[in-house]
Every structure is written in structure tokens, then in C-alpha cells.
Amino acid sequence: MERLIFVTNDDGVSARGLARLIEVLREFGNIVVVAPETAQSGMSHAITMSSPLYLRKVREEPGLEVYACSGTPVDCVKMGLDHLLADRKMDLVCSGINHGSNAAINVLYSGTMGAAIEGGFYDVPSIGFSLDDHSLDADFEAAGIVARQVVAGVLEGRPAVPLCLNVNIPVARPEDIKGVKVCRQCRGHWREEFFCRRNPWGRDYFWLTGAFKNAEPEATDTDEWALAHGYASVVPIQVDLTDHAQLAPLGAILDR
């Protein structure tokens, strides 16, 4: 029986990275896409609570159905897997290919990874793909080749579920990518700079910009290191945010 693969992204249903991912995945099975109508970068794990969702069929051909949803990337996953395909057995969930890296702490802000993490709640492998290039005309050739290799590895290697992978691909020609490296999330966070402008009616507004501060630039087992050294990084993701090491000392302070 043909495999069934669910696909979404956060750059919206017409993004080039999504088109490239669909192209790659079609050789592995039938594809159902539910992607956001509009760009949803930075939407993290957001869901739509105060307004309803619309779903629109964009395209249908043998082996491929594409829908656009008015909500967030996570809404798309829920709409796809709990509504549209609620009765069908899924083999894989993929999200991307994102325009821009989601390595290190970016996994928290990323709509691409929000969707991939949500996909991991459905007992099938879930993979988010991101290319370390924000530009609209980014070259997705190498990213497509890496995606193909990781998907083949997961489908053949059958790692244990729950499984969610954060895959990031450096900007390079395919022949210059050194390989695929399983690694851990790099520590660090963003510090922001706000650019102030004045609108035509005299009111100030601010653009959020910033820079990532790598807290462990020397470590060689992180996703940031892998990307900086020409490797595609693969970080397995889990969602227990408990800081287990702090349970005992905090208990001594707060339990009563």
C-alpha cells in the first residue's frame, strides 16, 4: 500500500520551500498538504482560539491534495490530522522547507517547528526542515537533497516514536555539504534591537530586530556548530520542559 505523508509549513501555501519539499516527498508516497494561507513566520506553537478557521482546496491531482487553512501552522496540523484525515493512517509528517534557520533557540519561535512538534503527537515520525537562508530567491537544491536523504533514513531505519526531528541545512551547493550530523540544540538566546520610525500621523512604531548570542561557540556537538561547518544538523526534539535538576532544590524552598 502506498504511504501517506502529511505536509505543512509556516511560509504559506505558495512558498517555494514548500513546493520543493512536496517534489521530494512525492517519490515516497501520496501527499496531503494543509498549509497556512498567509506567511506565519515566528508563530511558534500558536493556535487560533478566538476566531474560526477556514479551509480551502487549492489543488488536486493523483497522489497530491493541497489545502490552504486560514490559521497558524499548528492549526494546519490539527485541521489536517484530527479533521481532514482523521480516519486515515499516516506514515510521516513533514514541515518546511523553511526560509531561514531554526537551529538553537529558534526552535522555540519557529512556526515550522511548532507544526513539526505538533505532528509528533500523532504516533508517526515528524520532521521539520529549514534552510539557513531567509531570502525569497534562496536556492533549495541542496536542502531538497538533504530532505530526501533524511526522509529515506527515517522511513528505512524506523527509529522509535515519538520522534520529531529539527533538520537545518546550510547554504551551500549540494557537493559542498559535508554530511548529515545528529546533534544537540545549541545554548544561547536573542538580544533585540528596536528600530524606531514615525508614521505619517506622528506616532512612533518599532521594528523588532536582533542578534543570536551563542552561549557555547566552542562546543562541537551542537546544531550551530554543524551548520557553521558545512553539515546539515538533525536534532531530535522532546517536549518535557521540566528542568529535572531544579526539582529538589526548589522543593526545599517552595514546597509547603
Place this chain on the structure above:
Amino acid sequence: MERLIFVTNDDGVSARGLARLIEVLREFGNIVVVAPETAQSGMSHAITMSSPLYLRKVREEPGLEVYACSGTPVDCVKMGLDHLLADRKMDLVCSGINHGSNAAINVLYSGTMGAAIEGGFYDVPSIGFSLDDHSLDADFEAAGIVARQVVAGVLEGRPAVPLCLNVNIPVARPEDIKGVKVCRQCRGHWREEFFCRRNPWGRDYFWLTGAFKNAEPEATDTDEWALAHGYASVVPIQVDLTDHAQLAPLGAILDR
């Protein structure tokens, strides 16, 4: 010197839970609030990337300044700590009190906890408070008492930073709350049900509703257990999403 406490929430600048939290915190120091203009429930760790942000002073009196920001809860934290207060030393960040529980996997979807987690990136203790009651007329009396107790414990006990706490308070009269319990995030996730309606122009739309499936209802060391048994739960939060146990087996499949 007087302490400086930064406060935000996700229900918006005029929410009753925020008013209660401000009231509690004023006895501990001076307060600066940057809260969203509008309700931002379910916004998770989202940031605003494609539009600019507006900031508006809502109120100023000795010991208290309140601003409203047009963005998400995480935007409010960044705007507050990297712009408005960039030169001042902070002692504590608090978010809430949310209308609705953020225990278990809800920590991922929560704007309240998105803001608290972001606050934890600034080298001061950060605490998110949520009351297990979504109603607009929820009774925040017990939640305020618990918040006071946890804040006092953190300020006096000086646990190690980085520190981010996810505090959830059950619905009860103050005298019926059994205590405060440091515990871990309960495993489980949501399964959704979509309610379909038709708009006046004949197009279907969907409301996202669902139910949390507790994957370990018997475990007695989780936040869900604590809440169900009359305790306020306190989960220490960390942001390394790496599933360290999967690194080796995945490396064997994918590294090349």
C-alpha cells in the same frame, strides 16, 4: 534600593488576572508592566516579524508604570526588557495571572508561559501564573495568595538562575488549597474536535475545540495530579528541547 519587577500577561492589559498580580507584586517593589493591547491566548512563543509594534503608556503613578504593546506576549517582554528598561537592573519577571490552566503540554501553547520563558533569558527569576478557570468572572483570591507565597519564596530563597517557573493554581477558596507542590510536567497531548458552521455567504468554517489526554493519570509527581488534588503546582522550566536519549540511536541511522 527598591526592587524592580517586570510584569506581562497574555489576556491583555485590561484583564482582571493582571490587575490581581500587580496588586500582589506592589508590596515587593516597583512595577513596570508591558502587556498586550488585545487578548493573546494560545500565542505560545510567537513574535511579530512582518509588522511593526506600537507602545502606549496606559497609567503612571508612584511605583507603577503600565504600557500596552500591539504585539504578542513575547514581544512585550522583548520590548520591555531590551528597549524600555534596557539600562535598568531587573529583579523579577512575572506573567499572568492567566485565565485558564497552563499545566502539562499547555505550557507549549500558552502565551503566558511564552512570556515567562522569554523573561527567563534575562538572568533574573521569571514566573508564570495561571488559574485553572477560563471564565471572565474567575475568582483570583486564592491565586493571588499563592502568587504572593511563591514570589516571596523565590525572592528570599534565591534559587539559581536561569529560573523559570510554571505555577498553576486550582479553583478553590484559599483555605481549601492544600499547599504548593514542586512537580514535573505531566505527559499527554490534545486531540481536537472541529465544530463546523456555515457563514451567511454559504462558506463552512471551523471552531477548534478539543480535550487533553493525560498519558499518565496514575503518576503522583505531575502538575496535573497536583492540581486535581487541590495543590498549586510549580514546574521549573528549561528550554533544551533535545531528546538526548535519541542522539545515539539516531546517529546510527542518519549520520553520514
